[in-house]
Amino acid sequence: MKQIQNKKCGMPIALWRILILAVLTILLVISLLVSISQGAVHIPISDIIAAFSGNTGINSQILLNIRLPRALLTILVGMNLAVAGAILQAVMKNPLADPHIIGISSGAGIAGIFIMIVVPQYSFLITPVAFVGAMAAAISIYILAWKNGIKPLRIILAGVAVASFIGAGISALLILYSDRVHGALMWMVGGFAARSWVHVHLILPYTIIGIILAMLFTRHLNVLQLGDEIAKGLGMNVERIRIFLTAIAALLAASSVAVAGLLGFVGLIIPHTARLIIGSDYRFLLPASVLLGGAVVALSDTVARCAFAPLELPVGIFMAILGAPFFLFLLRRQL
Template sequence: MVLAASACLLLALAAYSICAGAVPISLGELWQALSTGDTASKAGRIIHFVRLPRTLAALLAGCALAVSGATLQTVLSNALASPNIIGVNAGSGLFTIALAAFFPAYVQYTPLAAFLGALFALLIVYGIACKTGASRMTIVLSGVAVSSFLGAFTDAILTFIPDTQMNRMAFLVGSFAGASMEQVKFAGGCILLGVAAAMVLSYDMNVLALGEETASSLGMRTGLYRMAFLAIAALLAGSAVSFSGLIGFVGLIVPHAARVLVGQDNRYLIPLCALLGGAFTLGCDIAARTLFAPFEIPVGIVMSFLGGPFFIYLLLSRKGRRALD
């Protein structure tokens, strides 16, 4: 019932996202444009070239970041883990900016560069945490340090090469305003692949969550599975960053909300995170477009207003304190 209700919410928000705007579009016009592929009329052009790509971008990015966050929290056993907090987004951003700055002819490989950057940052953070053998807080602190370090490289590239083929402010804050169908297609395929892999391996994720010794006693090759899950999380976060920029806190807020509804079982948690992540990001994007109309603010600002207090709440709550033990 929860999954069905979440799917209905996602569809309703997607329809409203396409219909709402400076030029209102009715549900009848939306259905006609989608069913016939009409691009001749004014409404058809707005739907196919502006609002549909933006809606799909928000939906896919939210889905990817939420599932990535849930995977990281389970695999790292840390309630504070999320792509933006532990440096995954920063790695994706650095490799994406570097590709656009130094190899502009290969900008079509942006999703691949973003994935490699996410995996690079994730392996550094995980390696530091494993090497120190310290508390789970080491992962968060390592992520903050790595994120700051990689972010400095990103800022340096944008400073010395200001003609980089990328909207600096929109990318660094996070926005779906310039999303095109060409950008979304390839990254969307990677996101669907990553979500499908996470769902297929959700039972193994449950076993890994029991702890290293318990999982090993049940015959699981924990090192191999942990690396596979980290690669899936990097693929999802990197694909989302490649077209949405450095939006944050989706991977922190949504998994916690989903656990309240369905518990810890990843067989239900992962698909629910996919649905709620898309709905949450769509809702934030709609708010960013409509709250201050005719002006528009980047969706990353809305998410930071929501995510910052939530992160502080986790730090102060009993659940947050357990994550730091």
């Protein structure tokens, strides 16, 4: 059989996709270097190399104790949210699906805020409790959207309703515990200020487990894009796979919410951008989303941190400025 050729450059499509992944890997490394070098104190590349060679100067202390953990955290959160969004778009057959938009992040958010302001002594439970909240929101969306099957528009409307209901609950908590809301308010916006190695260690296991599980189910994600009838005809237990993949997306979103707050639109923008440059095959789309998600959130945090220095803009505001017009563009194209 003749090998499929890429129309733009004449090379095999698989080779083209591998080249794209290599470029995205380089972009991720550049994003990391920019993130750790830029800030109130500029750290040149020579000092970065010296820091990893055992130098103990002031720049090395800034790099290893402040810049590097924050940069790694932005990359991990970007990876998690991008993969969660890509999974939900296939599972829900909806290009507008995103953990933030359809309410899954809100479910994780209200659970996390409850822990933070009502029982702060149990803050070590934020991630598992946020996962329970995210899954509860996802199940609620499924129940509300189900009527002789799942339709994309019903999922969005159900997600908006669930997010609004949860938003009311969050507001009630903030009013009832108004003396403890400062940290929660910053957390709701989404950002990485004052994050450290503790937060990196908190999210890293969930990132590894979630992304590996997602990669193992790329074939199922490809089949789900073809529709439920075709998937069932191929012997797939559609609902069981859908629930399992939604749980993976909820785990990735909840772990991100636990360390970065309610950071929106990453799961919407990144998978669509990756799909434009590498195609819809999830064997390549998921790795591209992982790399691009990490790079975009790291660069966005760097811009948000440096653009209005010495004032630091939460990256959640910056992502909302980018994401809201993108969402409206997709909405107009779909309806």
